[in-house]
Amino acid sequence: xxxxxxxxxxxxxxxxxxxxxxxxxxxxxxxxxxxxxxxxxxxxxxxxxxxxxxxxxxxxxxxxxxxxxxxxxxxxxxxxxxxxxxxxxxxxxxxxxxxxxxxxxxxxxxxxxxx
Amino acid sequence: xxxxxxxxxxxxxxxxxxxxxxxxxxxxxxxxxxxxxxxxxxxxxxxxxxxxxxxxxxxxxxxxxxxxxxxxxxxxxxxxxxxxxxxxxxxxxxxxxxxxxxxxxxxxxxx
Numbered sequence: 001x002x003x004x005x006x007x008x009x010x011x012x013x014x015x016x017x018x019x020x021x022x023x024x025x026x027x028x029x030x031x032x033x034x035x036x037x038x039x040x041x042x043x044x045x046x047x048x049x050x051x052x053x054x055x056x057x058x059x060x061x062x063x064x065x066x067x068x069x070x071x072x073x074x075x076x077x078x079x080x081x082x083x084x085x086x087x088x089x090x091x092x093x094x095x096x097x098x099x100x101x102x103x104x105x106x107x108x109x110x111x112x113x114x115x
Numbered sequence: 116x117x118x119x120x121x122x123x124x125x126x127x128x129x130x131x132x133x134x135x136x137x138x139x140x141x142x143x144x145x146x147x148x149x150x151x152x153x154x155x156x157x158x159x160x161x162x163x164x165x166x167x168x169x170x171x172x173x174x175x176x177x178x179x180x181x182x183x184x185x186x187x188x189x190x191x192x193x194x195x196x197x198x199x200x201x202x203x204x205x206x207x208x209x210x211x212x213x214x215x216x217x218x219x220x221x222x223x224x225x226x
Contacts, residue, residue, distance in 0.1 A: 004158075033213060042204055042216040043159065050211075090158050096211050103149070104214055106158035 003027075004107035006091050012113045013081050021076040021110045023091030032074040033104065034066060035090040043090055049074060050096075078112075086114045118142055119207050121217025128224050134192040136220045138205035141186065145207040149214070150179065150190045153202045162203070163190070195224045 005024045013019040023032065030051050035043035047056045049068045063085070065077040078085055091107040120139045128134045140148075149164035165172045165179040165188065172179045178191040192199055202221050206214040 006158075031211070040202075040219070040221070042218050045213050048213055092158075094211075103161050103164070106151075106160065109156075109158045111156075 004091055004093055004105050006089075006107040006110050008110060009108065010111050010113070012115060013078075014115050015083065016080045019078050019081055019112065021078075021089050021112070023074045023076070023107055024072050025091075025093045025105075025107075026072070027093055027095070027105060028071060029093035029095045029105070030071065031094045031096060032068060033090075033092040033094075034064075034074070034076050035092065036085075037088045037090055037109070039087075046076070081112070081114045083114050086112055088112075118215045119205060119217045121205050121220060123220060124218070125221045126223070128192075128195045128222065130195060130197060130224055130226045132195050132224075134195045134199065134222055134224070135189060136203055136205070136222070137187065137189045138207075138217050139185075139187045140207050142207070142209065142215075143186065144209045145215075146210065147208040148179070148181065148188050149206050149208075150177075151204045151206060151216075153204065153219075159204060192222075195222075197224045197226060200224050 007022050033048040034046045037043045046060045067075045088109045088111050090109045092104045094104045150162045151159035152162045153159040163174050163177045167183050176193045181188045200223050202219045204219045205217040208214050
């Protein structure tokens with residue numbers, strides 16, 4: 001099955017200790033997104049890649065960085081996690097080809113806990 | 116400025132009843148309006164979507180009603196079931212830009 005895969009599903013880190021979350025996709029989509037979702041809230045877009053072009057949301061803290069080494073993989077780096085960064089992190093993909101550009105496919109998310 | 120306003124925040128419906136969730140948008144350039152369903156601990160999954168050239172779209176028990184002049188769209192779940200209990204997000208999009216989400220509605224269907 002074509003999928004958006006996120007690893008790990010659960011991540012525990014210490015305050016200030018860098019952490020990396022990963023996302024891979026078998027859909028061959030050229031657009032990839034990272035969202036932060038806190039409890040009972042809507043997903044909040046952090047940034048997205050259109051191919052290799054990186055688009056950062058204006059209110060995304062500098063503490064959050066991303067890398068996309070190839071079409072299939074995208075990483076979210078949190079350089080110095082604070083307690084307020086504990087959340088579910090969602091990766092999503094979409095394609096800009098025809099009608100497929102309509103749909104964003106989400107991964108299952110990585111729940112980050114900061115101690 | 117919230118571009119997509121969703122209501123109600125939570126909803127309790129009896130099994131077999133109709134669940135109705137409403138969204139209003141501000142940007143008339145939006146041209147794609149999906150609804151996502153999210154179960155606890157899972158990522159959102161596309162449920163149904165509509166473009167503004169039609170006023171209604173139905174897929175099984177799920178229907179989107181779209182009112183372009185009022186800049187509103189709604190999700191109707193017919194014959195609601197306990198398995199429909201989830202959080203529902205409306206969203207909107209212009210072209211190939213990222214989705215703008217509503218704040219979500221937590222639906223509980225009780226037997």
